[in-house]
Every structure is written in structure tokens, then in C-alpha cells.
Amino acid sequence: MTTIVKAADAAHFLSLIPAMLGFTPRRSLVLVPFHGVRSIGGLRLDLPRDDTDLDAFAGTCLGMICRIPDADAFAAAIFSDDACADGLPGAELVAALRRGADACGVRVTDALSVGSDGWGSHLDSDCPPGGRPLGALTPVQVSDPPAAGDQASGAELPVVDAARVAAVGDALPALLAALDGLRVPVGAPRGTGRNRPRIHPEALAVAERLDDIVDVFEQALATDAPTASPFLAALLVWCLSRPALRDVAIVQWSADARRGHRALQSQQRWEEGEDYPLDLARTMWGDGPRPDPERLTRALTLTRDVAALAPEPFRPGALATCAWLSWALGRSTHAERYALLALDIEPTHGLAEIVLTFVNAGHLPDWAFRRP
Missing domain, CATH: 3.40.140.10 (Cytidine Deaminase, domain 2)
Structure with a gap:
């Protein structure tokens, strides 16, 4: 309304x-x-x-x-x-x-x-x-009052419980071990007795969800971020640290699961030498269809929480995703903040550099100039 x-x-x-x-x-x-x-x-x-x-x-x-x-x-x-x-x-x-x-x-x-x-x-x-x-200049009473503070306020990562940080920190290496185990070719020896690495059953269950990563991204969007399990949070930390999966998430969160499936298939074909569809690429550059702002806002809430929980070496991917989502929502000041935080950890992070270039050039997504 x-x-x-x-x-x-x-x-x-x-x-x-x-x-x-x-x-x-x-x-x-x-x-x-x-x-x-x-x-x-x-x-x-x-x-x-x-x-x-x-x-x-x-x-x-x-x-x-x-x-x-x-x-x-x-x-x-x-x-x-x-x-x-x-x-x-x-x-x-x-x-x-x-x-x-x-x-x-x-x-x-x-x-x-x-x-x-x-x-x-x-x-x-x-x-x-x-x-x-x-x-x-007295404040005007409106149904949706402005947030306290100026344009830079609210860009800080959420304060998360230390126990959650520790739990995600413990879940991530277990997840990496499960992912490594799943990469062993079928029929190859996996070790026996003391030589067999123990794989955490919950880590294995979460790792197997990569078979339908689009569903993972869609369910994560509907999950209250602070209540997400440590292993799901660890999986999202890992996914957002990998550019191919991160880009699938961004395209999907900008539209819907159907577009996410297309982005995933297109990414796989691109890795095999095919051209990446222009209409999907345009979303990343801010020239595609207008994203659903409600989905982008939920995605930003989720990825801010993921970034706050992530161990520092894995944090730039989540921070760069926060930067892109903020930029797509028209919050360039926040986008700059997240991009700089990512670059402080990883000075050559690709997406963070791109978003910072957008902000410094005053480049806004095309949909910012089109009325809903």
C-alpha cells in the first residue's frame, strides 16, 4: 500500500x-x-x-x-x-x-x-x-517511521552469541571433511579401522544437500537466521565463499527458485565452455528485471548473519554477498562498508572489488530508476 x-x-x-x-x-x-x-x-x-x-x-x-x-x-x-x-x-x-x-x-x-x-x-x-x-523541522508522524541514525547506520554486522560462533566454527571443518569424503570415487578404498576418517553424520547429511543446492538456498531464505543449525550455517558459509555457488544464490534470491535452477545449469554449462546466458548475467550488473525487494531484504538479513558467524578466512564471500544485496536495494553506503570489510581480509576479492567500483562510480542498478 x-x-x-x-x-x-x-x-x-x-x-x-x-x-x-x-x-x-x-x-x-x-x-x-x-x-x-x-x-x-x-x-x-x-x-x-x-x-x-x-x-x-x-x-x-x-x-x-x-x-x-x-x-x-x-x-x-x-x-x-x-x-x-x-x-x-x-x-x-x-x-x-x-x-x-x-x-x-x-x-x-x-x-x-x-x-x-x-x-x-x-x-x-x-x-x-x-x-x-x-x-x-519537526518529525512527521508516518506509518513507517525512519530508522534511527543516518545513512551509515545499520551496516554493522549483527552481534551473535559466542556459542553460535563456536558451533559454526566446529561444524565447518566437519563439513569440509564430509565434502572431501563425498569426492572419493565410487569403489575407491576409503580406509579401514584407524585409517578411516570419521565423518560427522550431521555434516554428511548437510553435505549431501548440495545435490539440490537451489532448495537449500530457498529454504534458507525462509529460515529465521538466528535459529539456523550450525551445520546449515556452515554450509552457507562454504557456498558463499565459492563464486559459482554464490552467484547462483544471488540470481535466485533476486527472483525465484526456477531462476536459481537455470543459473545453476548455466553455470555448469559455462564451466564446460558454453556461453553464460546474457539475461542472467545482466542481473549481476543491475540491468535485469527488477528483483523482489522483500526477497533481497530477507537474503541480506540471512547473509549478514552468515558473515557474522563465519571464520575470518571464509568471511569475504558472505560480506561481498551482503555488499551486492545492499547495492541492489539502493543502499550504496552499506554496500561500500561490506565491500571494504571483505577487501580488508581478501584484498583481491572479485565481487567485493566490483561492488566497490560500482559505488565509487555512482553506478546504481537500472531498476533503481524504474518505478514498480
Whole structure:
């Protein structure tokens, strides 16, 4: 259900932005595109550094606006830690945005700044030199209030019980031993007596589930992460550390089990020399069909828990998966955090490097610019 809230004035509009984004932006530029008088989402960007070419930055912003179908106007809101004593923060950035908008034929409905001690509109000739009092920006009561904190909040891995960490740490080598045992060719001697390695029965049962890994990924999505068994968590840790299986999980969690089966079969054929289907590859690059955000959110909850439980050598795969899922959900700040954590452990981790490149280039998935 879509909740429509009409902004009575500029102060009310600024107060609505945290509810629109799901957090309170800090040191940010927020662009709110409009179709007619209705807003159609919001885009948050870090404020440009002092040495940034503001016209080039504004061009990137206008490029994003113009990618949104039906967008014919936008409002800009700057959230700064600077004071308003010497004028509203971001005046030069606003001027660059207005130049870019004129060049693109896009209307600027308002250009606002919130500083440490005031706020105001750059288009309001009656705005006092030091801005208006911050007291006018009272939180708006909405059915889905924003989370506490700013855009970076909530990117920390969940705090997990030490006993669970230890249990997964014990389950993982047992799982690896079971997987190694399953790789012994049929009919080959497996050792006898003291020479026969003991395989934990639960590890063996979980390892055998690799025969239907798509079902494992689908059931994991429906499992309350903190209640997952140590051996299932260990299996997910192992799967996400292997690029081929991790990519199957990402494609599947972006759509459904049927697409997961296709991704698995395509991966196997690719390893045999066939071309990988373009429509599946496009999902990884953010150019495919719009994923189900509810599935992506559940997958992110799951993989955050897996990353928190994983022994450090196995953690980068889960962290990089968290990074991709966050990026796909439009949470680039969180995606950067997870990618950097993965690269701290494994400096050349492929998916983490890709996601970090996306974030640093300001590249968003194509579906971010298409309304549901």
C-alpha cells in the first residue's frame, strides 16, 4: 500500500525526507524527482569534496534524474554540518544544479539547505541571512517511521552469541571433511579401522544437500537466521565463499527458485565452455528485471548473519554477498562498508572489488530508476 503525504510547505517537505529515505541523511545531497506535483522517490548522494568539479557533479545528478521515466522536475535538499551564519550551505552546488537543470529542460521546484543552526530555501528571497530556526523541522508522524541514525547506520554486522560462533566454527571443518569424503570415487578404498576418517553424520547429511543446492538456498531464505543449525550455517558459509555457488544464490534470491535452477545449469554449462546466458548475467550488473525487494531484504538479513558467524578466512564471500544485496536495494553506503570489510581480509576479492567500483562510480542498478 502506498502512503501519500502532502507537504504543506518547505519545512514540512524537509521533515518528510527521513521518512521517504528510511533514515536521516547527514552530509548529503538528496534529490527528490517529481512527475507533475507528485514525488517519485528520492536519491541520496554524499556531498562533493571541496576539489570536485561542481558542474560535472551536477551533470551526474541530472543524468540520474533524466533516467527516471516521467520525471520532469526535482527538488534538491542539502544536509550539511556547516552553520548558516555566512549563508545557506551549498550555494555553489545549488547554482551548478540549476545550470544543469536549465540545460536539460528540467524544473527545479525547490533548493533547500539544512545546516547545523538553521535551514532555508535558496529560492526564497525572504529567507533570513542566517536561515530559519531548526525548530520548524519537526518529525512527521508516518506509518513507517525512519530508522534511527543516518545513512551509515545499520551496516554493522549483527552481534551473535559466542556459542553460535563456536558451533559454526566446529561444524565447518566437519563439513569440509564430509565434502572431501563425498569426492572419493565410487569403489575407491576409503580406509579401514584407524585409517578411516570419521565423518560427522550431521555434516554428511548437510553435505549431501548440495545435490539440490537451489532448495537449500530457498529454504534458507525462509529460515529465521538466528535459529539456523550450525551445520546449515556452515554450509552457507562454504557456498558463499565459492563464486559459482554464490552467484547462483544471488540470481535466485533476486527472483525465484526456477531462476536459481537455470543459473545453476548455466553455470555448469559455462564451466564446460558454453556461453553464460546474457539475461542472467545482466542481473549481476543491475540491468535485469527488477528483483523482489522483500526477497533481497530477507537474503541480506540471512547473509549478514552468515558473515557474522563465519571464520575470518571464509568471511569475504558472505560480506561481498551482503555488499551486492545492499547495492541492489539502493543502499550504496552499506554496500561500500561490506565491500571494504571483505577487501580488508581478501584484498583481491572479485565481487567485493566490483561492488566497490560500482559505488565509487555512482553506478546504481537500472531498476533503481524504474518505478514498480
